[in-house]
Amino acid sequence: MPRFPDSPTSALIHAASKGGKQHDKRSADAEQRAAGRSSVTREDLEGPYPGALDTDWSGVDAFSTPERDVDHDPSEGAQHDPTQPGPGQRWSTWRSVAKGQRGPDPLPEWVVTRDAAIDTELGILKTGKEADAFLVERAVPAGASSDGGPDLALDQAATRCLLVAKRYRSLEHGQFHRGSEYTEGRTVRRTRDQRAMEDRKSAWGRAVSATQWADAEFVALREAWSAGAPVPYPVQIDGTEVLMEFIGTEETDDLGRTQAVAAPRLTRVRPSDDLLESYWEQLTHGMSVLARLGFAHGDLSPYNILADGERLVIIDLPQVVDLAANPFSSDVLLRDCRTVCDWFTARGLDVDADALFADLLAQAF
Ligand SMILES: Nc1ncnc2c1ncn2[C@@H]1O[C@H](COP(=O)(O)OP(=O)(O)OP(=O)(O)O)[C@@H](O)[C@H]1O
């Protein structure tokens, strides 16, 4: 699916990234919208995939043409009605997915559920091996009709929230490194899907695979969030796209412009001794919650933990491993324990990976 070349999103991505190319074809409309909206700071590009800016975008899904207004041409730019989706926008997908594809109750009050809401793609947070994470604003434009959405009364309904859209790529474009070590013991419900996955040459097989990683992440987030683990709230899943709570802050500059700043990964922070200890407690609490649910994270490292001020948030859960059913689960859990303990030990906290491993196993069984 092609990206909108002149969308406010792409303009913002490049404007916000140091050394990135400026977009010279911004429409007046995009300029205007960009001025009043959040932009994304890509301060967190270090890590295992620093070449993300040069990524081939051909496999990345972007917002498609709005469905409800078939006569509207998004390329008309400056003339477009702000209550209708324009370039780089779509109608909120909240209502277009079934209830089971939305996040767990109780629904946090910041989640925008109104029909009149429009999703605007604000920029890319990071490209990964299998998926790309985008910043999305879901907001009810001024002048939109008054509907409260199905879940909340109008006067309580939120009108704007920031979300992360994690979009899984098909095998063709992703570099799926997670193999049977992770999926062992997991049941694939539809035998047709099973056959398709075995035949990875078929387009259906590739699509199913990407959908299943998205599904796996959504289900893991839902269970973990409901059980009290520090993970982003999973707002909804739609095919290969998981929408979740944005972990970060919004900052306003002297000109009144807001900028969304994603929380840094743990690798990038140097916490004080007290905060380091608090981080350790939060992390081990999160790992314990997962263990009691019968999961190991499976790819836990300081790259998949965000430091949001004083709180830690564990992300990137598609590969969660079933501790009871997966024959490799002990190895995976021990590796998670060692990886995180190495980081804390290097920062001066006296922690023991084997003790943590034993403790988590005891909680799981
Ligand atoms: N909910 C979120 N809030 C803020 N930032 C996020 C969120 N989810 C992901 N990110 C950012 O996007 C990056 C990639 O997300 P994630 O680790 O889930 O995807 P990935 O495809 O597995 O990436 P990688 O291959 O780098 O591990 C994260 O390191 C983080 O910087």
Ligand SMILES: [Mg+2]
């Ligand atoms: Mg990751």
